Amino acid sequence: MNSLLILTMCYIATQARQNVLFLVADDMRPQLGAYDGPDFPNPVHPVMHTPNIDALANTSLLLKKAFVQQALCNPSRSSLLTSRRPDTTHVYDLKHYFRKVGGNFTTIPQYFKENGYMTVGMGKIFHPGEAASGRDDPISWSVPYFHAKDDSYSKKGYSWLAIPRSDYVKEPLQDMVLADNAVKVLREVAPAAKRGEQPFFVAVGFHKPHLPFIFRGEFLDLYPLEDIQLPDNEYAPVNMPSVAWFPFDNLRNYKDIAKVNASGDINTTFPTNIVKDLRRAYYSAVSYTDSLVGQVIQELNNLGLANTTIVSFWGDHGWELGEHGEWCKETNFENAVHAPMMIQIPGVTDRGIITEQMTEFVDLFPTLVEAAGLSPLPPCPEDSSNTILCTEGTSLMPLVTNPNITLKEVVFSQYPRKLGDQSVMGYTLRTQHYRYTEWAAFTKAPIYKPDWSRLYGMELYNHTGDPEENYNHAYDDSYATLRTMLSSLLRKGWRNS
Numbered sequence: 028m029n030s031l032l033i034l035t036m037c038y039i040a041t042q043a044r045q046n047v048l049f050l051v052a053d054d055m056r057p058q059l060g061a062y063d064g065p066d067f068p069n070p071v072h073p074v075m076h077t078p079n080i081d082a083l084a085n086t087s088l089l090l091k092k093a094f095v096q097q098a099l100c101n102p103s104r105s106s107l108l109t110s111r112r113p114d115t116t117h118v119y120d121l122k123h124y125f126r127k128v129g130g131n132f133t134t135i136p137q138y139f140k141e142n143g144y145m146t147v148g149m150g151k152i153f154h155p156g157e158a159a160s161g162r163d164d165p166i167s168w169s170v171p172y173f174h175a176k177d178d179s180y181s182k183k184g185y186s187w188l189a190i191p192r193s194d195y196v197k198e199p200l201q202d203m204v205l206a207d208n209a210v211k212v213l214r215e216v217a218p219a220a221k222r223g224e225q226p227f228f229v230a231v232g233f234h235k236p237h238l239p240f241i242f243r244g245e246f247l248d249l250y251p252l253e254d255i256q257l258p259d260n261e262y263a264p265v266n267m268p269s270v271a272w273f274p275f276d277n278l279r280n281y282k283d284i285a286k287v288n289a290s291g292d293i294n295t296t297f298p299t300n301i302v303k304d305l306r307r308a309y310y311s312a313v314s315y316t317d318s319l320v321g322q323v324i325q326e327l328n329n330l331g332l333a334n335t336t337i338v339s340f341w342g343d344h345g346w347e348l349g350e351h352g353e354w355c356k357e358t359n360f361e362n363a364v365h366a367p368m369m370i371q372i373p374g375v376t377d378r379g380i381i382t383e384q385m386t387e388f389v390d391l392f393p394t395l396v397e398a399a400g401l402s403p404l405p406p407c408p409e410d411s412s413n414t415i416l417c418t419e420g421t422s423l424m425p426l427v428t429n430p431n432i433t434l435k436e437v438v439f440s441q442y443p444r445k446l447g448d449q450s451v452m453g454y455t456l457r458t459q460h461y462r463y464t465e466w467a468a469f470t471k472a473p474i475y476k477p478d479w480s481r482l483y484g485m486e487l488y489n490h491t492g493d494p495e496e497n498y499n500h501a502y503d504d505s506y507a508t509l510r511t512m513l514s515s516l517l518r519k520g521w522r523n524s
């Protein structure tokens with residue numbers, strides 16, 4: 028090959044650099060048409076109406092078994108955006124900022140920015156407030172960040188509201204404003220991207236279906252009340268240690284919910300009408316969010332950018348809709364840690380690739396980097412507090428060639444608790460057949476380590492016969508050998524698995 032030809036090829040490769048549209052939903056469990064089948068969060072549900080995300084899934088690498096590293100917004104997002112786990116970011120709550128307590132780590136948008144991309148962020152990407160410097164981590168973005176202001180419907184104090192058209196045409200909902208802004212931004216960045224001058228990385232973080240479930244009224248009609256069913260397991264798992272429980276205080280504080288005086292105690296839940304209303308409103312909020320995702324993707328198509336733009340979509344963690352009598356997230360149950368994730372790569376995933384292999388949210392960063400052809404991230408050393416750029420995940424691109432390859436035999440999540448003055452960390456792992464959890468005494472800053480000799484509970488669920496995790500076998504003699512093996516895997520951690 029002559030050097031002119033090589034030069035020309037390099038030029039084409041540079042020209043062909045793909046844009047990234049980075050879409051995020053808040054508290055969206057994988058209750059989407061595309062997940063129908065064994066990976067649905069609960070077998071008892073109406074037909075879901077999510078045509079836009081389903082269409083995206085059809086032309087994506089659909090990661091049906093993706094798990095978050097911690098089922099709470101800020102820890103999950105900080106982990107995904109830096110590709111490091113909570114014990115490295117040191118972010119376990121809604122307050123702390125990884126650059127202050129973990130290290131000066133490079134984020135996904137920051138890396139694309141450093142590689143010449145125009146990075147534009149809007150809505151909820153980082154957790155807002157002090158958890159991201161109060162200014163949404165400015166180093167990650169090329170231009171000032173955009174927030175749509177909180178709408179007045181959210182301030183009324185109700186857990187859910189279906190907003191009639193006559194109202195939302197006068198005052199649009201927060202995420203409607205956000206989607207309109209995304210459309211506007213795509214139009215602005217499109218010309219330079221199409222001319223091959225500067226690719227873009229546009230991040231759009233929807234606030235829904237997070238509480239309060241506020242959505243355009245017409246979406247409620249998709250879910251008639253008579254189609255809404257109760258979960259078939261409105262009780263805590265048999266032999267569940269109490270440390271595993273979360274009393275869903277935030278939901279109980281909404282004024283329509285507070286008036287029923289639910290205690291949040293184990294094996295109590297809401298009255299049937301409230302359970303059904305909340306499930307119905309959540310489904311409606313999911314469909315509403317789906318429509319906004321569709322609006323943004325449609326604009327990408329209209330601008331002729333679909334075949335030069337990688338689109339990733341994920342929800343920051345799962346959500347419990349009354350299964351186990353449990354609500355919200357903040358647990359280590361499957362319904363809290365299992366979340367949607369898909370990546371559409373033009374020319375690569377066009378026919379749709381579904382994988383049932385287990386993956387983790389720390390894997391998205393190295394995957395996007397490989398998909399976009401940027402230099403791969405080095406693996407993080409044991410102590411990466413001074414390593415600006417590295418990953419604690421794995422690129423998922425091999426799944427594109429063969430979705431049956433097992434990249435991970437074991438995936439990890441965690442959730443902290445406070446028992447009186449005692450800090451506890453619940454470490455959990457999932458294999459294809461089991462979920463195993465140990466709740467251990469934990470020393471926070473500056474040590475950030477569990478003391479495995481002081482356990483407050485163990486859980487072992489057999490997903491083969493019990494996908495809803497209704498029976499904790501951790502204390503059963505017949506599971507002792509398996510438990511010892513899983514305990515050893517858990518304590519060795521992700522690095523040695």
Ligand SMILES: *[C@@H]1O[C@H](CO)[C@@H](O)[C@H](O)[C@H]1NC(C)=O
Pocket residue numbers: 078079081082085
């Ligand atoms: C996704 O693909 C399936 C199978 O080809 C098809 O039946 C379905 O209509 C598609 N869904 C959407 C929303 O495009």
Ligand SMILES: *[C@@H]1O[C@H](CO)[C@@H](O)[C@H](O)[C@H]1NC(C)=O
Pocket residue numbers: 131133415
């Ligand atoms: C953090 O790292 C970035 C480069 O990734 C650098 O520009 C910045 O100055 C660093 N900040 C601190 C406080 O070290």
Ligand SMILES: *[C@@H]1O[C@H](CO)[C@@H](O)[C@H](O)[C@H]1NC(C)=O
Pocket residue numbers: 262263264265266293294
């Ligand atoms: C909750 O209810 C289940 C099913 O009835 C029972 O097995 C379990 O022991 C109860 N848990 C507690 C803590 O009461």
Ligand SMILES: *[C@@H]1O[C@H](CO)[C@@H](O)[C@H](O)[C@H]1NC(C)=O
Pocket residue numbers: 286287288
């Ligand atoms: C809830 O508690 C309040 C105050 O104790 C009481 O007035 C009200 O009747 C209770 N409501 C229900 C549904 O139990």
Ligand SMILES: *[C@@H]1O[C@H](CO)[C@@H](O)[C@H](O)[C@H]1NC(C)=O
Pocket residue numbers: 331334335
């Ligand atoms: C993308 O689509 C446009 C319009 O459909 C077409 O002109 C262009 O050649 C396509 N580019 C690639 C890289 O396939």
Ligand SMILES: *[C@@H]1O[C@H](CO)[C@@H](O)[C@H](O)[C@H]1NC(C)=O
Pocket residue numbers: 428429430431
């Ligand atoms: C993956 O496994 C499924 C089920 O065993 C099989 O139908 C499919 O052909 C396999 N795909 C590849 C690419 O090997």
Ligand SMILES: *[C@@H]1O[C@H](CO)[C@@H](O)[C@H](O)[C@H]1NC(C)=O
Pocket residue numbers: 489491492493505506509
């Ligand atoms: C898990 O459940 C499956 C199906 O119910 C059963 O075959 C298997 O033996 C169970 N595992 C253990 C360790 O008992």
